[in-house]
Amino acid sequence: MKLYLLTIALISLNxxxxxxxxxxxxxxxxxxxxxxxKWSVFGETQxxxxxFYDDFHYYEYKAxxxxxxxxxxxxxxxxxxxxxxxxxxxxxxxxxxxxxxxWPQITNNQSIGKIxxxxxxxxxxxxxxxxxxxxxxxxxxxSYPFGKxxxxxxxxxIAISDELFFTNKEPxxxxxxxxxxxxxxxxKATTLQLGYVHQFDYKINDETGRDFLLIGxxxxxxxxxxxx
Numbered sequence: 001m002k003l004y005l006l007t008i009a010l011i012s013l014n015x016x017x018x019x020x021x022x023x024x025x026x027x028x029x030x031x032x033x034x035x036x037x038k039w040s041v042f043g044e045t046q047x048x049x050x051x052f053y054d055d056f057h058y059y060e061y062k063a064x065x066x067x068x069x070x071x072x073x074x075x076x077x078x079x080x081x082x083x084x085x086x087x088x089x090x091x092x093x094x095x096x097x098x099x100x101x102x103w104p105q106i107t108n109n110q111s112i113g114k115i116x117x118x119x120x121x122x123x124x125x126x127x128x129x130x131x132x133x134x135x136x137x138x139x140x141x142x143s144y145p146f147g148k149x150x151x152x153x154x155x156x157x158i159a160i161s162d163e164l165f166f167t168n169k170e171p172x173x174x175x176x177x178x179x180x181x182x183x184x185x186x187x188k189a190t191t192l193q194l195g196y197v198h199q200f201d202y203k204i205n206d207e208t209g210r211d212f213l214l215i216g217x218x219x220x221x222x223x224x225x226x227x228x
Contacts, residue, residue: 025049026197028216035223040066044080048212049090056090059083062101074107100127116143118161135174139163157183176200181214191218 025048032042041064048058062080069075082099086092105122117140124135141161145154158181165175181195193216200210 022211023052024055024212025051025053026195026212026214028193028214028218030216030218032218032220033223034220038068042066050087052213054090055087057085057087057092064103072109074109076103076105076107078103078105095129098129101125114144114146116145118142120163134168136166136168137163138166141179151188153185153188155185157185159183171202173202175202179214181216189220189222191220192216193218 027047028044029046030042030044032040034040043061043063045061046059047056049056060080060082062078062082064076064078067075079100079102082097082101083095084097084099085095102125103122105120107118107120110117120137120139120141122137122139124137126133126135139161140163141159143157143159145157147154147156159179160181161179163177163179164173165177166172167174176199178198179195181193184192184194186192193214195214195216197212197214198210199212
């Protein structure tokens, strides 16, 4: 029944947001596999449009390895392909940018009461169509899980985060991205995400969109479950 109500809510939101022509779409599919308490890997793909499920201009796919250095500290090394197309249609060529990135990052999570605070620092080594670039990203977020606990997890979560993008070339302050999400976890292995992204570019070189409706689907698998 909860999943049914969530589906109805998503459809209603789609019709509502469709009236706002400047709203883009941001779609995420993420698959994670945990080997044990310390090691895990994940793969992710994203698809974005500048209009409401129209004018698709961007997609990416990436993979990463995680190592839990301490209970609250996660180390990650990842790489992926990031493709940006021209505006004014679906994947209009020639591309604006054909990019390959390698990105190490460190994430720290701390709980204060029922609130979870997250800090994430990522360095991006960007091999673009035009040149090699560096970029540095810092994200600060907080989340609040709630609902009746079921098998060591709560089914609902609201979260907000803000991320700053810096480069080592002018203009050093490149982008600011704010994200608000509502997460529904029907099972231990799956999470459905509905959110809103507001993005402000100080130097537009990748995307012209400013606001996006975000829909994500996350799957997390555990090695011990397979052994059972």
